[in-house]
Amino acid sequence: MAVLSEEQSMLRDAVRSWVQEKSPVTALRKMRDSASELCYDLAAWNDMAQMGWAGVIIPEEYGGSDFGYLSMGLILEELGRTLTASPLLASGLAAASALVLGGSHTQKSLWLPQIAEGSTIATLAIDEGSRHAPDKVSTTFIAGKITGNKTFVLEGMAASLLIVSAKGADGIGLYLVKANDPGVKRTKLSLADSRGAGDIEFNGAAAEPLAGGEATLEKVLDRARAGVAAEMLGSALQAFEITLDYLKVRVQFGQVIGSFQALQHRAAKMFTDLELSRSAVEAALAAIDTDSPEAAQLVSLAKTIMGDTFHLVSNEMVQMHGGIGMTDAHDAGFYLKRARAAEAAFGNQAFHRDRYAKILGY
Amino acid sequence: MSDPVSNEPSLFRDQARDWINTHFPSRLAWTVPAAAGVALTEDQLSWRAAMGAKGWGVPTWPAAYGGGGLSEAQAAILAQELAQVGAYNPIGGMGIMMFGPTLLEYGTEAQKLEHIPRIAKAEVQWCQGFSEPGAGSDLASLQCKAEDKGDHFVISGQKIWTSGAQYADWCFCLVRTDTSKKHEGISFVLFPMDQPGIDVRPISLIAGNSPFCEMFFTDVKAAKKDLVGPLNAGWTIAKRLLQFERSSISGRDAFVGAHLPQLARDYVGSDETGRLADHDLRTRIIRLEMQAHALKLTAARSRLEATGNEGPSATTSIMKNVGSSVMQMRAELALEILGNRGLGWNGDGFTSTELGLVRGWLGGKAASIYGGSQEIQSNIVSKRILGLPDPARA
Known part of the structure; x- marks a missing residue:
């Protein structure tokens, strides 16, 4: 165990007792057997968001606690113990990181507070084939529109904001696409581990770029x-x-x-x-x-x-x-x-x- | 006595650097200490004397016994500064790695004052009388016996795998003082090696050298004042010493040997993508390098986590096994990289690097045997850390 600050120890203890009480492995089993569309328990997610876990790596000015990745790791480690299914990784960590690192002030102000409070689920759409190969991208960004196919998008069905890798004029970069855009078509993937994922087809979906490219x-x-x-x-x-x-x-x-x-x-x-x-x-x-x-x-x-x-x-x-x-x-x-x-x-x-x-x- | 050192890290770093610049003979930069038994040059003698007087060869030992009296953090800074100019630590050997730390915990004040300063100055070399022909992994079955003769013990029996016995001045030795019990019949004694009744014979190994000896004792004397800890309580002390041995070994093994990616570039070459040309070999090199990297991070984590003076714990058992396996895998891969250049034994047909890797490959096989074999280390992890029970006796 790393040497933790007092706040980090308290955070870990809080997550540990919540996980044991509210989210044992039986919760995942129940979710699986209920054939839940979301593939996570909404009440549990609301609990987690309320405790601030979705905003741990988000700066304070955008509604987070700016508590860092080691702290986020502590939370995920405890959740992992009982295989807790939640959009924390996809939204509070991966997608939030994309906005923190590549978002303009306007993009951050719009999306990060919603991600931090758990009301918006965002996710990354990267993979296109059976293997992770982020440098090989067929999806294109032309004239403000994204076209291409993404697969194995974690929480792809639950997300309302998709952060998509695509090839634009300046090479590969990340783009924001709203999941309810008419150019977005989603198909649920039913996975062995019962967690949420989807295939997503983009047919000229409206998109805006994040900064920083590859x-x-x-x-x-x-x-x-x-x-x-x-x-x-x-x-x-x-x-x-x-x-x-x-x-x-x-x-x-x-x-x-x-x-x-x-x-x-x-x-x-x-x-x-x-x-x-x-x-x-x-x-x-x-x-x-x-x-x-x-x-x-x-x-x-x-x-x-x-x-x-x-x-x-x-x-x-x-x-x-x-x-x-x-x-x-x-x-x-x-x-x-x-x-x-x-x-x-x-x-x-x-x-x-x-x-x-x-x-x-x- | 040394000048006071600063507790402020950057000031201490300056002090250490200045002191090294003043005392380290620049001709010794990036050299290695002389092998045991080889006479020292004037530079080597002066460097050893300077470090010995300063106590910095054993930086964290108490200054009262000739150590440096530094904190772990200061010792780390000192090590960095020494490494920076390619300065080796001239104070080494069994006394530093194993016996000194153990005596600091279990010795009487008189014993500590007698022995520790001489270890800190490298004035006395120690050897370890532990293993016997019939007591290897099952060390506690040792038979070498010590009889009580009033003010001294008389020791008779045999020891084996004693590193550097032919150069040692003193021996720390496990002896049987009660034949009716196993673990509770062992005592930990010290005696000088320059006395009648000690016959030391080097053992020739598969790598072609003789780092180990066997020792035969006939009525060897150990003074009563040189009994460490109570009579028949030597096993506890031995276990502690073995912990120190494991931790010193684990810190050492994983990071010696060839730099494989460079060696492979030289002997195997790269493909058009910049990857090593033999992809199967490349994958195995990466696996090995990653394992070594993770071990290094674990050592750093364990140093960070160590609070107070608890010393090496049972988790060092993990590091010993990983360290020796990394070292052996590295040696195996190095030979594979060399191809038939890795089959030379001696002569001008091979470079000294090639010959060194062959000898190192063979010598390294000992790493998973000495200091508690790989299997013993796994037993320790399963029983002491994981709490798994002993098998029921049939």
Whole structure:
């Protein structure tokens, strides 16, 4: 755990107790079984917004608390523990970052207060194919209109503001599009992890540019990636702790299975990987907060290590639980499914390994 | 006694820089300390004497025992300033990494005053009498025995894998003082190596050198005043010492060895996109570099989190395993990068770098065996940190 300020510790404790009380994994299960259109619980989201979590990285003059990315990471980590579904990452972190970094005063004044209070859900629309490749964009911005297809848009159905990457006269940049524009057509994607996402078709939808072009896009994506990694850290920790508890109670051959060295060493490996992951995730968030030149490299490190770790832990969770881990009645499946979706979000391990090496010149 | 140092970081940095400029012989810049047993040059002797007198070879040890008396933050600044001019720390060895910190915790005032200043000045070299032929991973099964003879003990038995025993002045040693118990029958004693009854024999290793020895003891004497801690309470002290050993090892292993991306550019080349030409190899290099990077961040985090003087904790067990595996993977990859240039043993047919990487690859295999093997470290993590139980005895 990073060395936290008193305010950060209080924030984390507040989120932790809210999550345990209001948003256990059963909440996600209930949401899934209700086939909710939004793919998150609106009452819970309103709670979160009321506590100010959607405005943590938004400057005070635009209705936020300007509390930084490490603080946002603490919230996401706690939410990740119980796989809480909410638009916090897509809206309060990713889209808000785009406006903070690339928005004009007018754009910020219009949208950021609404995002901070949770009344507007905004999201990024970046990916166009089966893999994250933000530098390969077919969507165009010509004469004020966006045309093209985006996929795997997180909270794409719930969002009223879309922040779209497209190729304009000066190269790739980000553009604001209202979701209710007649040129926008949305199709819900029903995902394995039950979280909200959609395909979005833009047919000459009205758009206005954000400043900064591809450099801003990269910075925005890095903020989103670090946020996903923080959420994954919480999920992986919880999956590990549930599994560790099971190793201490499940009896076979007359003893708890956690006494077997084969399982002990696999548990030690998971613990080790989680410790390394935490270091990388916290370093990435801190680097964003200080606008360090190493931020991009640290983010790719964090997303990769965290992706590998959550992948391992969620698989081991099922395996070590044995048959019960295969049942839908157990939570293990939720963690397994979430791991794959989170790994894919904003670039999987292969993407970030390649990026890490390119940044370092090999 | 040293001049007072400033608590203000930037002032301390200036003080440290000035002192280094005055005392560090510039001819030694970017050199490494002489290997054990090799006579020191005048420059090396003067640098060691200066650092020893200042106490900065052991910057955080108390000044009362010849240490630098610096805070962790000041020590970090000092390390940066030393690195800046390519100055190595001339005060090293077992006394610094393991024995000194342990004696500071468990020694009597008289023991500390006798031994710690001489370690801080590198006047005395120590060796570690722990492992035995029958007591490796199961260290507590050791048999080397010490008999009580009134004002001294008489020690007989065998030790093995003792680094630098042939150059050591003193030995810190685990001996059996009660054969009826296992862990509670072990004591921690100190004795000088220049006495009759000690036979030291170097062991030749697969890398072709002899960093380790075996030692045979026949009626070796250890004075009663050189018993550390109570009789039969040596295991507790040994465990603490092993924690220090693990933490010093973990800080070391991960960051030694070849710079793989550069080595690969030189031997394998790059493709038209600027990526290393062998993509499979490239991916494995990246994985390794990322693991090393995450370990470095973890070490930094753990230093930051350490509040007060709690010292290295069980989490150092994680770092030892990751550090040794990073080091070994790096050595394996380096050899793969070299191709058949990585198969040389000696002679002019290979560069010294190529030969060094081959020897390093072999020597590095010890990293997951010494200081508590990889498997022992995993046991420690599972039991002490994760609270998993011992298996039921059949």
